[in-house]
Amino acid sequence: MNQPSSWCSRHIRAYLLFSLLGGLIVAPVAAEQATIPGVEVQRLIRSSQSWNGHPLPAYRPEQPEITILRFRIEPGARLPLHQHPVINAGVLLGGELTVESKAGEILHLKAGEALVELVGEPHFGYNSGTEPVDLIVFYAGNVEQPIMELAEGAAGHD
Template sequence: MSQLPPRCSRHVRACLLFSLLGGLVAAPVAADQTTIPGVEVQRLMRSSQSWNGHQLPAYRPQQPEITILRFRIEPGARLPLHLHPVINAGVLLSGELTVESKAGEILHLKAGEALVELVGELHFGYNSGTEPVDLIVFYAGNVEQPIMELAEGAVGHD
């Protein structure tokens, strides 16, 4: 049996637990491949590019702010032409969603699929299925930075 580090001698159980968790944190690449009884981890997406292959921008040095939104989009409903000045990614929980860039690129998503959204590029999305879309989107921006900007002349909601 290997010898425990000196700092572990008093609180062996706590130290072993933190060592295990530290190993998970220290190895983020393998964290979704680690086996822990009763825990299932599935990587839905990992990318440094948006869905059309364009590189994501570097983070800004200001105070970061994470926003998480849940969208429900009725069949046939369409979001206005817009862009995101921040990195964002989503998971489609149910329904079918089509996203189109102003350049004509098209992405069709079905329930359970993830996407890394376009940054700084005009696009719109619409429910292309027969049931409501349930979508969760995570935005990684900065404090007081908008997460979406409507295209000039686009009609949207506040």
């Protein structure tokens, strides 16, 4: 098909301009793939499932709200049986943490490890080490939505 010469010359100019600017055009890149002098990025976790392999639920359409909490859990201390109605993930900065689901699934974490927590499933965590646990957890919920609820029977759980 014959194109007018003006069409052809416009496309050639566009191609040449694109080629010359190619070094300046940055394609979308995942943060951990970017090369920035003096910056090191390490992916700790990326998942569409919680640590026991169950798929994460869809986000709700209401106004989103992010909450970040830092926990310090002394050796031998234990959180009550609870569940999260929102997606959350954490990074263990120090110590050793064991998380157990009501169904009997167990996850052991050591400093530097990350987890995508259970959503809508009763579980509890405890410091299974000899040093304090230092844990940061990110919750992706909605305005006025609780991030944690005590599970039925939590008060009497041993």
